[in-house]
Amino acid sequence: MALNGIAIFKLTPKKNCKECGCPTCMAFSMKVAQGAMTIDQCPHMSEDALATLSEASAPPMKTIKAGVKPFADNKNDSDKEYSLGGETVLFRHEKTFVNKTRYASTVCTCMDDAAVDARLASVSAIDYDRIGDRMYVEFVAVDCAEGTAPEKYAELVKKADAAGRSLILNVKDEACAKAAFDVCKDKKPILNAADASNYEAMSKLASDAGVVLGVSGASVDELYDTVAALEKLGNKNLILDLGTESVKSAFENAVLIRRAALKDSDRTFGYPSIVNVGKLASGDAHMQAALAALFTMKYGSIVIVEEMSYAMALPLYGLRQNLYTDPQKAPRIEPGIYPINGADENSVCLTTVDFALTYFLVSGELERSGVPCNLLISDAGGLSVLTSWAAGKFSSGSIAKYIQEFDIENKIKNRTLVIPGKVAVLKGDLESKLPGWNIVVGPTEAVQLVKFLKDMHNA
Amino acid sequence: MPFTKKLQKFNATIRTVELGTGEKAVKLGGGSTFPFYTFDGPTANPAKIGIEISDMGLENEPDCIKAFYEGCGSVAEIAKKAASFEGVDFVVLKLEGGDPNGADKPVEELVNVAKEVSEAIDLPLVVEGCKNVQKDAELLSKVAEALQGKNVLLLSAREEDYKNIAAAAGLAYDQLIGAESAVDINLAKQLNVLIKQLGVDLGKVVMNVGSAAAGYGFDYVISTMDRVRAAALGQADDSLLMPVITPVSSETWTVKEASASEEDAPGWGPVEERGIDMEVETAVACLTCGSDAVILKHPTSIATVSKMIQALS
Numbered sequence: 001m002a003l004n005g006i007a008i009f010k011l012t013p014k015k016n017c018k019e020c021g022c023p024t025c026m027a028f029s030m031k032v033a034q035g036a037m038t039i040d041q042c043p044h045m046s047e048d049a050l051a052t053l054s055e056a057s058a059p060p061m062k063t064i065k066a067g068v069k070p071f072a073d074n075k076n077d078s079d080k081e082y083s084l085g086g087e088t089v090l091f092r093h094e095k096t097f098v099n100k101t102r103y104a105s106t107v108c109t110c111m112d113d114a115a116v117d118a119r120l121a122s123v124s125a126i127d128y129d130r131i132g133d134r135m136y137v138e139f140v141a142v143d144c145a146e147g148t149a150p151e152k153y154a155e156l157v158k159k160a161d162a163a164g165r166s167l168i169l170n171v172k173d174e175a176c177a178k179a180a181f182d183v184c185k186d187k188k189p190i191l192n193a194a195d196a197s198n199y200e201a202m203s204k205l206a207s208d209a210g211v212v213l214g215v216s217g218a219s220v221d222e223l224y225d226t227v228a229a230l231e232k233l234g235n236k237n238l239i240l241d242l243g244t245e246s247v248k249s250a251f252e253n254a255v256l257i258r259r260a261a262l263k264d265s266d267r268t269f270g271y272p273s274i275v276n277v278g279k280l281a282s283g284d285a286h287m288q289a290a291l292a293a294l295f296t297m298k299y300g301s302i303v304i305v306e307e308m309s310y311a312m313a314l315p316l317y318g319l320r321q322n323l324y325t326d327p328q329k330a331p332r333i334e335p336g337i338y339p340i341n342g343a344d345e346n347s348v349c350l351t352t353v354d355f356a357l358t359y360f361l362v363s364g365e366l367e368r369s370g371v372p373c374n375l376l377i378s379d380a381g382g383l384s385v386l387t388s389w390a391a392g393k394f395s396s397g398s399i400a401k402y403i404q405e406f407d408i409e410n411k412i413k414n415r416t417l418v419i420p421g422k423v424a425v426l427k428g429d430l431e432s433k434l435p436g437w438n439i440v441v442g443p444t445e446a447v448q449l450v451k452f453l454k455d456m457h458n459a
Numbered sequence: 460m461p462f463t464k465k466l467q468k469f470n471a472t473i474r475t476v477e478l479g480t481g482e483k484a485v486k487l488g489g490g491s492t493f494p495f496y497t498f499d500g501p502t503a504n505p506a507k508i509g510i511e512i513s514d515m516g517l518e519n520e521p522d523c524i525k526a527f528y529e530g531c532g533s534v535a536e537i538a539k540k541a542a543s544f545e546g547v548d549f550v551v552l553k554l555e556g557g558d559p560n561g562a563d564k565p566v567e568e569l570v571n572v573a574k575e576v577s578e579a580i581d582l583p584l585v586v587e588g589c590k591n592v593q594k595d596a597e598l599l600s601k602v603a604e605a606l607q608g609k610n611v612l613l614l615s616a617r618e619e620d621y622k623n624i625a626a627a628a629g630l631a632y633d634q635l636i637g638a639e640s641a642v643d644i645n646l647a648k649q650l651n652v653l654i655k656q657l658g659v660d661l662g663k664v665v666m667n668v669g670s671a672a673a674g675y676g677f678d679y680v681i682s683t684m685d686r687v688r689a690a691a692l693g694q695a696d697d698s699l700l701m702p703v704i705t706p707v708s709s710e711t712w713t714v715k716e717a718s719a720s721e722e723d724a725p726g727w728g729p730v731e732e733r734g735i736d737m738e739v740e741t742a743v744a745c746l747t748c749g750s751d752a753v754i755l756k757h758p759t760s761i762a763t764v765s766k767m768i769q770a771l772s
Contacts, residue, residue, distance in 0.1 A: 093682040224462035293740035311732035314716040315740040318674015357676040
């Protein structure tokens, strides 16, 4: 049963002490109601209140923590480990998805040293910024081929660990798992090892080390029974492997498990998932890209590929970024100067609003034009050009203020400023507010920018 | 206690729209589950893939696409070649040369190209306009007239020009209509209602509810399509029960991830691979939220997405 924020707020101490990390008790209550935080994160909750709330507010799907982050995801991120699962809805328009899909590349004891080194180098190579988020391969999956000696597996795990990412240990052999723990257990790896045949031993191993246990099953029913058995043993620090039998069965498992947890409140399946598309489409990088997108859209908490390349990562990380935005809040771009096509202080300036969609359309067309230019983005409330203009958030005053606040006149020598054609009306006002600037009215649609800029550049 | 598999049953079914004629005709839509949820009930027609070609030939294509059409001298030859690639269900001819701000080719010339292409292939044909409202109103109406009996799909009728295009295609010449709206469920619905009010049979309408490249405002595409499918099936909303077609290649090949040269983006690897993965991943994401057909360009992307659709059907 989900509680609303007001009901939770009534039971909080209402001290606004901020110790939970939220500015007010109300804010904390709202987060609990959304399932983004748990009630025990408030240090001042009374026993009675806790008892009342913990059952009712327990999220349908647990948030499982694993790994050690090498760096923050973005400037608002202070988590030291990865949060997986914890979702409350099946579709993003219902409520924001909270814990984004994480990705892993694979190394295996069946690969030779050179191949392992090359794979690990490819993992470190992917590291870039996309609209404020740091994009990288969060995990390395270390596969243990059948019959591998424990010391050989441990050696590979050690090598993989040196790449500075978190680890997923894909291993079925207890001795190998133990050997791996000796070299990496303080890094909180995921032990993806349990199935119906070995879950007792593996659960003990994972619990003793305090790490997340991955569970798989020959069928969704077997998986369910094994999870139930593990919960009986007291282990609720789990992640569910969607299996490698076929693409169809892995997708079916992904949907059935998530739906059982969120729609039918079946807590046995209330765990995040892991899916190995490297195994589902071994050797076919494009198919792995397709499946990585599929399982990012539908319910994979961790997606393992053989090798994450830039080709695969660029659309995938963009897709993830879009999928996990707040559907009720327009995505915005940080105000600032965005140089395009190697622009410098002598390049022409264009301005538009900070609405992310507008920015992407405009910057895409500017890039296509090949003309070096500076795109000036001011705070326009995250609205489209006409809407922000109508709301008074994109006006001659706001643009002039931005030019001053960002010290544009000292940073850029060029004095030509192109404004969107839809706000041509601002031209006169801007000319008087920005003496010395040549205000040019640009096209009304972004697609016309290429021609416009080329003509202007050649004129 | 064993796991009880609860299925999600809907009473509504997306309309089946048949595109093309004869043996090679394809059926779009027909499902009564969310995309690829075969466990909930049979999905009638697996999603289809169209290959995009242009009246401008290979002029504006990236090098990696040109390589596949080496030796093709005319648009008809390009169309023939395009139709031969693995996984292609239909051909999409874009008449971008009609754009008054571009090549501004006359309507008659473009209609002739459409006729030649239609005669060169035996796969179903989709004809896309140049996106200029005035030009498309005339152009697509003339194409509809010239290709009578071929059961082609005309992209697109929009709020500004649906009166001409939908009337010509749907009423006068018995073709299929693509209703295009800008990533918003209400706009999509409204346009379908308007088209219905013209007297057009909704069984002849396919929707394009908007598209974007992955990472470029794709959140709107996801939620629009999720909501359209949920409303269509859940509420049996007659004005949203049409199959969805999504142009993907026209969005993905221009973004910098797919187009920046290796010199401009050192470390990103081969530009062709980036173009393919951007197209593949965007297409898969569209199919996952409800596209019954996607339009792609690169033969490798098409083969990959086709293989994935088969694996999930």
